[in-house]
Amino acid sequence: MAKKALVPLLVASAWAEIQDCLVSGWGYTDSWHKELNGGYVHNAETCQETCKGMWFCDVFTYHTDTKKCFLQGNQAVESVMPNVISGPKTCAATSxxxxxxxxxxxxxxxxxxxxxxxxxxxxxxxxxxxxxxxxxxxxxxxxxxxxxxxxxxxxxxxxxxxxxxxxxxxxxxxxxxxxxxxxxxxxxxxxxxxxxxxxxxxxxxxxxxxxxxxxxxxxxxxxxxxxxxxxxxxxxxxxxxxxxxxxxxxxxxxxxxxxxxxxxxxxxxxxxxxxxxxxxxxxxxxxxxxxxxxxxxxxxx
Structure with a gap:
């Protein structure tokens, strides 16, 4: 990545839901990872586990209707999306x-x-x-x-x-x-x-x-x-x-x-x-x- 290490991508949507890890109804769009790269999986938890195993993945978006799992990076931008569950690479063990x-x-x-x-x-x-x-x-x-x-x-x-x-x-x-x-x-x-x-x-x-x-x-x-x-x-x-x-x-x-x-x-x-x-x-x-x-x-x- 040629640009300086930073995550300043504009996110004009809501702040992360407090104390919840996975969020329903919101997903990510990543211009660097547009294609399906996490395969078809049974649930959001499996999609998150797949994200954990990929070095570039910081967040994921799981489509509940199609079972598609998209693995995305730190430049991904949040927005309202129907039929999706999204979240970070890992849920914090602490508060x-x-x-x-x-x-x-x-x-x-x-x-x-x-x-x-x-x-x-x-x-x-x-x-x-x-x-x-x-x-x-x-x-x-x-x-x-x-x-x-x-x-x-x-x-x-x-x-x-x-x-x-x-x-x-x-x-x-x-x-x-x-x-x-x-x-x-x-x-x-x-x-x-x-x-x-x-x-x-x-x-x-x-x-x-x-x-x-x-x-x-x-x-x-x-x-x-x-x-x-x-x-x-x-x-x-x-x-x-x-x-x-x-x-x-x-x-x-x-x-x-x-x-x-x-x-x-x-x-x-x-x-x-x-x-x-x-x-x-x-x-x-x-x-x-x-x-x-x-x-x-x-x-x-």
Whole structure:
């Protein structure tokens, strides 16, 4: 693969269903693996087992009507599909919150190790991303979740460098967002904008957590910073308003899930955050309700 190690493929659909591994009614499309490559199998579990045995397979899509099994990689994009069951290569043996924390920590530790070895910025970032993607697969994160953590780690590497200059939190978040967008430079403007929003939202959650704010406050801040990044980072204009709102909701879901939130708690926190931020932006009541509904749809299907 000639492009930098990254999973920034735009996923404008819902975030992975909380605490469930296999999802019905949603599937993946992979431009690199279009042909049937997993054969005809009896059920989704068998398709997943087939995926485990293939080095390139990160996710799979099983068609319940035709019994076709498609094995797909980290560039696969989710969308609504009838008569399918999809999922990651493996279901995490640990909780989602713990898996998210472990993958994020592994990326940060990899960056620290590379820095200690005298690597340059590009090498440090690439080493941390490879680690995130590898561990994300082994712990059963979805492609969306891996993309979110990957962008976060890029942003954290950049934010660490900014901290040395004594900058406040906001410049660190925006610089981290720009770093994530720049790292996705080989991809489309939409992908660059998505990565910027992922980084900004996740970093906002990190800083909010460090301040020991409530989980709801963390979700609110993640939504606000993700949307702000969409307005300030070059290339963000490639995203529609709806796509920006979905990505912002995904960030609120990430922050809440990492804090140990249940599926219901994630659902509630995201909807509340979207409503509150819409109100903060001065949107009328009907738009506030619309943003909240988009948030609900993005994480609860």
């Amino acid at each position: 989602l919150s713990e898996a998210l924390r472990m993958v994020q920590a592994s990326g940060v530790n990899a960056a620290s190790q590379a820095q200690a070895e005298g690597k340059d910025y590009a090498q440090i970032t690439n080493h941390s991303l490879v680690t995130v993607l590898k561990n994300g697969v082994s712990l059963g994160l979805s492609n969306v979740q891996k993309a979110q953590v990957a962008a976060e780690v890029i942003g954290q590497v950049s934010a660490r460098r900014t901290t040395i200059d004594g900058n406040s939190v906001l410049p660190q978040i925006l610089k981290g967002a720009k770093a994530a967008a720049d790292w996705a430079g080989n991809y489309s403007k939409k992908v660059q904008a998505q990565q910027a929003m992922y980084a900004a939202g996740a970093l906002a959650g990190d800083f909010s957590t460090a301040r020991e704010e409530t989980v709801q406050d963390r979700a609110d801040y993640a939504v606000r910073m993700a949307l702000d990044a969409a307005d300030t980072v070059p290339g963000a204009g490639g995203l529609t308003t709806y796509e920006q709102l979905v990505i912002a909701a995904q960030e609120a879901a990430l922050v809440t899930a990492r804090a140990g939130g249940t599926k219901k708690e994630v659902y509630t926190a995201v909807a509340t955050a979207m409503h509150k931020v819409a109100a903060l932006y001065g949107k009328p009541a009907d738009i506030q309700a619309e943003w909240s509904a988009i948030g609900e749809a993005a994480v609860a299907w």
